[in-house]
Amino acid sequence: MAEAQKYLPGLPDDEGDLEEVFIDPGLAEEAERIAEALVFASAQPISETYIASRIPRGVDVGRIMSRLKASYASRGVNLVQVADHWAFRTAADLSFVVQTDEQEVKKLSRAALEVLAIIAYHQPVTRAEIEDIRGVQTSKGTLDVLMEAGWVRFRGRRRTPGRPVTFGTTRDFLDHFGLEEIRDLPGIEELKGAGLLSGRVPSNLHIPVPVGEDELSDNEDPITQMDLEELGLLTPKAEEDD
Amino acid sequence: MAEAQKYLPGLPDDEGDLEEVFIDPGLAEEAERIAEALVFASAQPISETYIASRIPRGVDVGRIMSRLKASYASRGVNLVQVADHWAFRTAADLSFVVQTDEQEVKKLSRAALEVLAIIAYHQPVTRAEIEDIRGVQTSKGTLDVLMEAGWVRFRGRRRTPGRPVTFGTTRDFLDHFGLEEIRDLPGIEELKGAGLLSGRVPSNLHIPVPVGEDELSDNEDPITQMDLEELGLLTPKAEEDD
């Protein structure tokens, strides 16, 4: 009963797929088997578009995939979504038994990991912005390593003067860290809420006003505006464009 | 009920595993999940002995495998036994989704990558100019490969003696490499910043800003039907020189 109900006609979906009316349960099962075979056969995630092109016409690929996902949820192998792609992966709780001696997970330096996190949470982000966040120049080879690992890519260019190139993460990044989409990054909503993913100082950040105590020490001259210009010091980033 | 029945003690199996009496259904399920994950993740068919060593003690591996095999029997992927080893295989009736002949995606050769990159950055560019930049002759085969890949096209003809053909990139090129427009290719500063160009970049190194694909440059004529026919005659596959 419940089984049949799933194939009763519903409202046309967003894409107005009018073909999807009265689906034959046999057709749905066939579609499920094909999708399963396709995704299972590949080590890489398979695009939903590709799956859709391979299953019988008129079958909603999204629905098929959710059904499959549910039926694998409690198994030793799970169906996971990576952006608009699908892949089978061993269940995370079984990591202790499944060990392949071949592949070693790439070990990233602290700096590379930090840059990766900044790119992931702030994308699209320019190199200057990464450096602003870290307060240090990105050493040569850091972005390089991340791109070579296939986790970071050039995304495009910012529509600001100079059109700086922006960086972002790849689908391999999502796949590697077990994320369905960027919005699943741990804590991203909280960080956004706290204003920590923007270039501006959030208005709710209050700094206690210090109680005046010491003056300049004997061997100190006050820094003048001139000095600052000479040193190439600019005011903090907050007023930068973004 | 039926579920519980499965775990009732049965006759000792061939290997006479006497330990298997009154198996906890939870334990059996755990064993099944582990076996499933192990077979899935293994590059080769995996031995029953190995699986037995990984599942909870006292669980009959033979029975677990038969149960798994049965549950996959009607699916898009089947669990198959090869001698005393186990593997997942695409269901025979779905073999059309997987390729039987191992026709792998071809990796572009280094030469082809170089030529493609030169065309991308320097377009519109003639073959002579490509050779000038690379400092070596470009075999016709290389350009053919790039055309075949669908990433390079004839753009027009240069208004210079001999009216050499100019090359440019295609829309598919942008799609494949995830670029919105050709001007999104990173420039010298970005290549340096990403660690792709080493710090000691000679001052005479110029990287052009690529010209958008649709605009013909001043000294370019569009390719006509005539030209195409002529070019088709000029690029017979047979004279490939590498």
Next chain:
Amino acid sequence: MEPLWQEESADRGLHEEELVVDIGGFEGPLDLLLHLARSQRVDLSRISVLALAEQYIAFIERARSIRIELAADYLVMAAWLAYLKSRLLIPQQPKDEGPSGEEMASALAFRLKRLEAMRDAATRLVNRNRLGRDVFARGAPEHLVSERKSDYDASLYDLLTAYATLRQRQAITQVTIEKRHVWSLADARLILARMVGSLDDWTALDHFLIRYMTGPKERATAIASSFAASLELVREGRLEIRQDAAFAPIYLRRGPKPIDAATLAEMEAARG
């Protein structure tokens, strides 16, 4: 401020007793500031920027006092913090331009908080169930009927690497490297041998060299090579060497086994 110097830090930071300031362990001034801020053990939003600025400046001064060469970034930050300090302590004048001390302090606290947030995010990220470590893909993949438009594959990274390598290679082959005169060890040895032969009195090394110097560009190589050569000659007993204090002039004079004509000829030959 004192607890700062006793802060136990696993692999970086500073250790009072040995007077080691491991500036190399920090990734830039902001990292150092964040480290100092953490030692205040308060939420970053309630941090005392003033105290932090003082700690930082003290750290830098200490590093300089023991002759640690600091990257310009660190000094720039110190100067900025000194400025911030003055802005915080001196009441804002009505006609002051630019951000107020409080605004500058907020901006700094914001940057520290943001950096720390990214550090935490990085840790959380790296501890996720990772493909190839905790979860695994199909070990024996089968080939799918191609889903690509092209039979060929390459990534943008491949493309850019190929291009950058090519262009750099080409550019470099076109560069003519200016011939630079370098004193070889054999050169220096011969020069020293010739000069020291007759010297009974202590003479400064520089004194020997300056005559041979055609320009300031050669100075470094001349000093390095002749110093190395002089040590070798001392070992051979042909030379004596003396320096009274660190960075003081180096004096040379003839050793117990003077250099005779035969040795000199041998050296000439060695020099080719």
